[in-house]
Every structure is written in structure tokens, then in C-alpha cells.
Amino acid sequence: MRMSSLFLRTLRENPADAEVPSHQLLVRAGYIRRVSPGIYTWLPLGLKVLKRVEQIVREEMDAIGSQELLFPALLPREPYEASGRWTEYGPNVFRLKDRKENDYLLGPTHEEMFTLAVKDMYSSYKDLPVSLYQIQIKYRDEARPRAGILRGREFVMKDSYSFDLDEAGLDKSYQQHRDAYIKIFDRLGFHYVIVQAMAGAMGGSKSEEFLATAENGEDTYVRCANCGYAANVEAVQVAAPDPIPYADLPASHVEDTPDTPTIETLVTHLNSAFPREDRAWAAGDTLKNVVVMLVHPDGSRAPLVIGIPGDRDVDEKRLGAQVEPAVVAAFEEADFAAYPSLKKGYIGPEVLGEASESGIRYLVDPRVVDGTAWVTGANRPGHHVLDLVAGRDFTADGTIEAADVRPGDACPSCGHALESARGIEMGHIFQLGRKYAEALDLKVLDEHGKQRTVVMGSYGVGVSRAVACIAEGNHDDLGLVWPRDISPADVHIVATGKDRVRDPEVFETAERLTRGLEAAGLTVLYDDREKVSPGVKFKDSELIGVPTIVVVGKSLENGVIEIKDRRSGDRREVPVADAVTEILAEVN
RNA sequence: CGGGGUGUAGCGCAGUUUGGUAGCGCAUUGCGUUUGGGACGCAAGGGCCGCAGGUUCAAAUCCUGUCACCCCGACCA
Numbered sequence A: 001m002r003m004s005s006l007f008l009r010t011l012r013e014n015p016a017d018a019e020v021p022s023h024q025l026l027v028r029a030g031y032i033r034r035v036s037p038g039i040y041t042w043l044p045l046g047l048k049v050l051k052r053v054e055q056i057v058r059e060e061m062d063a064i065g066s067q068e069l070l071f072p073a074l075l076p077r078e079p080y081e082a083s084g085r086w087t088e089y090g091p092n093v094f095r096l097k098d099r100k101e102n103d104y105l106l107g108p109t110h111e112e113m114f115t116l117a118v119k120d121m122y123s124s125y126k127d128l129p130v131s132l133y134q135i136q137i138k139y140r141d142e143a144r145p146r147a148g149i150l151r152g153r154e155f156v157m158k159d160s161y162s163f164d165l166d167e168a169g170l171d172k173s174y175q176q177h178r179d180a181y182i183k184i185f186d187r188l189g190f191h192y193v194i195v196q197a198m199a200g201a202m203g204g205s206k207s208e209e210f211l212a213t214a215e216n217g218e219d220t221y222v223r224c225a226n227c228g229y230a231a232n233v234e235a236v237q238v239a240a241p242d243p244i245p246y247a248d249l250p251a252s253h254v255e256d257t258p259d260t261p262t263i264e265t266l267v268t269h270l271n272s273a274f275p276r277e278d279r280a281w282a283a284g285d286t287l288k289n290v291v292v293m294l295v296h297p298d299g300s301r302a303p304l305v306i307g308i309p310g311d312r313d314v315d316e317k318r319l320g321a322q323v324e325p326a327v328v329a330a331f332e333e334a335d336f337a338a339y340p341s342l343k344k345g346y347i348g349p350e351v352l353g354e355a356s357e358s359g360i361r362y363l364v365d366p367r368v369v370d371g372t373a374w375v376t377g378a379n380r381p382g383h384h385v386l387d388l389v390a391g392r393d394f395t396a397d398g399t400i401e402a403a404d405v406r407p408g409d410a411c412p413s414c415g416h417a418l419e420s421a422r423g424i425e426m427g428h429i430f431q432l433g434r435k436y437a438e439a440l441d442l443k444v445l446d447e448h449g450k451q452r453t454v455v456m457g458s459y460g461v462g463v464s465r466a467v468a469c470i471a472e473g474n475h476d477d478l479g480l481v482w483p484r485d486i487s488p489a490d491v492h493i494v495a496t497g498k499d500r501v502r503d504p505e506v507f508e509t510a511e512r513l514t515r516g517l518e519a520a521g522l523t524v525l526y527d528d529r530e531k532v533s534p535g536v537k538f539k540d541s542e543l544i545g546v547p548t549i550v551v552v553g554k555s556l557e558n559g560v561i562e563i564k565d566r567r568s569g570d571r572r573e574v575p576v577a578d579a580v581t582e583i584l585a586e587v588n
Numbered sequence B: 001c002g003g004g005g006u007g008u009a010g011c012g013c014a015g016u017u018u019g020g021u022a023g024c025g026c027a028u029u030g031c032g033u034u035u036g037g038g039a040c041g042c043a044a045g046g047g048c049c050g051c052a053g054g055u056u057c058a059a060a061u062c063c064u065g066u067c068a069c070c071c072c073g074a075c076c077a
Helices: A021-028 A044-063 A078-083 A111-121 A167-187 A263-273 A316-323 A333-338 A435-439 A463-473 A504-519 A534-544 A554-558 A576-587
Strands: A032-036 A039-042 A074-076 A094-097 A103-106 A130-139 A154-164 A192-196 A207-213 A219-224 A230-232 A253-256 A287-295 A301-309 A327-329 A361-364 A373-377 A383-389 A418-433 A443-445 A451-453 A455-462 A491-495 A524-527 A548-552 A560-565 A571-575
Touching: A021 A032, A021 A463, A039 A044, A044 A130, A044 A154, A044 A167, A044 A463, A074 A078, A078 A111, A078 A435, A111 A130, A111 A154, A111 A435, A111 A455, A130 A167, A154 A167, A154 A463, A167 A192, A167 A207, A167 A418, A167 A455, A192 A219, A192 A418, A207 A219, A287 A373, A316 A327, A418 A435, A418 A463, A435 A455, A455 A463, A491 A504, A491 A534, A504 A524, A504 A548, A504 A554, A504 A576, A524 A534, A548 A576, A554 A560, A560 A576, A571 A576
Parallel strands: A192 A230, A301 A361, A491 A524, A491 A548
Antiparallel strands: A032 A039, A074 A103, A094 A103, A130 A154, A154 A455, A192 A207, A207 A418, A219 A230, A219 A418, A253 A383, A287 A301, A287 A327, A373 A383, A418 A455, A443 A451, A548 A560, A560 A571
């Protein structure tokens, strides 16, 4: 690549709409350009980087025997109608119509297409297992795209799917992908963690995420320094205590608690009106019953009450993950009017439960085990019930993981204190099970001639996101600093001469060097621009971020060129005659 | 969807309070000087001031409406 003709324009100033370093630098260094919110053009340098990331992913997928294919991005409605996702996916899908008013969508993910492709071509257990993948442009109409290509509405994703006859096969396919992902993310040079995750909108069971660790990441996860447990907050399982015998506990009793609609006012009142002998009342002694409205994909609405210890709040992300595909809406004043048994601020278990008169579903935090005693609402304004014992005085319809998770909470695996950190989701693997195979009727004949529903796994890597994420983790004040395996070029040669007439030796040496390195198989970005001052060329080379910069200029008088390491800033001089050899040694 | 903000040249911005012929820096073009850390001088090209309506002799500026975009939150591989 010759800079004199490369389609490139570097910017001295940051674009006004870029906040995060990766976005600022990728635009300034001429890798990408914004076209529309969350939609970017890959310019020549950026495309080189994207292709290199793709290639690493491709090699590792091929290595586990997965086969690449390519589906259209433009898809008909019917398969998504059949799987239920035409509605479940909601407003995040880009939808469009053709001239005959038929519905289409731009694929947000391709489970249906893979499932149908296998159904179309395979019908025997002998055909399984099979693993297929594509590297595709995906579309999601994000409510708020942000951070450049880190979270776009159009993005490149590798998605693959495994098809097995049974769960044992799925476990094996899952493990293969897991191993491949470790290789991919190692090669991409990420600092990452593998965390337990929710299967999310795709449905399914076992699931793990690969998160690039980043302080400004969008995903929060917890980890245990003691046993290595790590999980996305959405997927954290609360360490539930053992049930407590409650034969000797005092009976429950309703008390006057005027003007105590909040946990804070209630605790203050308890401590003045009903002081405990052993210690003061605390928020954690109360059972907070939070009511929300669930909106199901078919549009139906139903209230849900969640009982959690009063010192905690409902974490909306965790709750949302639990109730998916339903979405959580606020419980409005009008809803209270429609459900008169719910007294705002004084809701108690007595009127709750699917078996109760109200029929309102009631789920409690896993900490609310049998034998625990609580202060909670008595379903009358200004009244609470004390010593209400779970298992004796009330029984919920089940438990729900909706309370917030905090640093210091017990690790569900070993009991040690959990710590919290943030990351960016780069990969997600999960066991889909039979959801799509059933919805789309993907079956094969087994060895006994019986129809068996195929078991699927689904695995994704955010390819374009990886480019942003690598940039995010590899830059300094001057610009980008690409890892060698990702860089758009192996070497950036800077010729600092005035022009070919006045400094023929500089340009001739640089060109000879370029040809020599290219002949040796390297890709070279050669700054052959004439009448451009050295300062500009140095700044551009630092901004662009090729890991090895070779300067051909002034020092030629002494018969040497300079080799500069972009990351460390170290530079050394080598004789022109040894230059190709020395640079090859540097790069390998 | 809630809160905050911004739309003026390819990019970054001033001008809007107080209406009077569209500005600055970078980038681009030409000439000259300069060439190891984003050089300098002179000259030049480039604008539907987001859009629509209104007020006015006169609107980037005032009024009404509308659209778009950015940031925080909500939501989301």
C-alpha cells in the first residue's frame, strides 16, 4: 500500500460524536466512517483489520470441522413467524416490505435459517453431528446505538450452530466450540473472562459468555477470587441457605404501623414501637413485595409480585432475563385500581399466589427459605405483620433471581465473597436444545427408524465489535497500537525525504526496502508522499498504529535506517544492507 | 421511552443574547520559501446557516411547527 494513493484521510481532531477512544481513533486514523447512527463504512485500512479478525475466527472454526456457508441478510417473514420470533424479537428487528407488500426482515441472527437448511438437506442420524457457520452482517434496530462500531445497528458476526442427535452429542459440540473460542480470543489478544450467562432471547439452557474485560464495559459480572466462579449478574444464582426448623417460633401478629409506606419508614417505626431485644431492626428483616406488570409477546398483561429482603432492590436486568420473553412494565396507579387487593406500600403474601383468590403470581428471592421470619405488609394501609414465617404462614409460587447482586455477596459455589467487574460481550455460546428444532420440525430418523428431534447449540462471535474492542485495549495518547496479528500491515515505512528529485536516495532506498519486504511475504504500508513534512508522517504513522515503523531518511547519510517499535517507542538503527533481515526478525 | 444538549463549508467550531451582504482553525487547490516531530507567506475553491411556515424593509439570529443527531438513563448479541 502506497500512502500517496491509498484511500485515506486522517483527521487531526476528534469527531464530535465520538466519545470512546476506539471510536475516536478508528475515525481519525481513517479506518471507518459513520454513515448513519450505528452504521459504518469500512475504509481500506479498516477493512484489512476486519478481514484479519474474520480470518482468525474462520481458521479456528474450520479447525473444529465447522463448515462455512452464507445465508442472505434479507429474509422472509415465515421462518421467524414459525419460531415465534417475528413477535418475540419485537422492535429490534428491521422489517420491510417488498412491492407486493410481503413482509421481510434483515436478519438479527439466523437460527431459523440454519435449522431449515439442515432440515432441507438431512434426514438421518448418519448425517449428524454437523456444525455450520457463517460470517455475516447482522441487523438490529438498537434502541440506542453507541460507541461507534462497539454497539452498532449493522455489525459483522460469526454465528455457528451445532446439530446433534442427543444431549451427549450437544455437550461435545459445545465443548469443541468452547475450546475454539478460547483459541480465537487468545489469538485476538484479549484479556477476557468466561462467565456463566443467561441463554436470553434464543431460549435454551447452558450458556457462557466471553467478556473482554473493560472498565467501561456494558456488562457487569461477578467473580469469586477463591474458587474461580464467574457469572454475568443476570445469571448469578443466589446461595440459598438451608431451611430452618420453625416449630418454636412465635406466631405471626398484625401490628399498627401508621405512615410506613417505605422500608426506611417501617424500620424506623419498628425500632421505636417494637424494639427487639437482641439487636435493632434492619431493612433485611423486612420482606419487600414489589409488584410489576408483565407484558407477554401476545400482548396480554399479568401482574407479578416479587418478594425480596427489604435491604435489596429488584435488579431490572436480572428480572428481565428471568421473565423473558415477557417484558417488564411499571405497575401504574390504574393497575392498582384494577387489582384492589394490592394495597400500595403494604402488600403482603396473604393475598398473593396463584392459588389465592387474586390469582396473582408470587415469587420470592431464594433467601426466603422455610423457617425465615419476616416483617411484611398486612394488605391494609398502615399495618404490617411481624414474625411471618415462610413455609408456615405463607408459601410462594416459586423463587426468582431478581434481587440485585452486590460485591461481597456469597459465592454460590464456595461461599467466599464475590467481587464485581465490567466487560464487553465478545462471544456467547449456548445450548439451544430443541426449541428451534421443534418449532421448525427438524427431525431425523435414528437407528431404530424412529423420528428424533435434533438438539442444537448456538455460538456467536462479534467480529466487528472485536475490532473496536481490540482498538479499545490497544492505544495510547498518540493513536492506535495494533497487535501484530490484527494490524492492517506488518510494517509502516516512512520516507522522510523532500521529494524524489531532491532526495532520490531516500525514496529509492525506501522503495527497495518495500519491494524486498513484500517479496518476503510482508504487507507494507509505505508512506511515499512527497513534499509532506516528516512531522506529519510520524504523526500519521503513530495514529495508524502499525506495530513496526521503519524510518528511511536523514540517518541514511550514515548508511543506516531506523526500526521503531510503536508500542514501546524503542528505536534502533541498522545498516541499510541488513535492513530486510532485521525487519523480518523484528516482525516474526 | 425519560432527562440534557446540538444542528452554520469535508472535519472541529464562533456568530444567535441586541435582526443589517457568512466567519475562524484544520483539510483541499495554485505559487514561493521550508523539510527529523502535525511549517510559513500570498492567492483560491467550497455554504439551501437541518426543514417548513410566520413576523419584518431586512432573518443564521425573533416566533410556531417539524425532522435529525449526540450524551446520560431505560432497554439490548
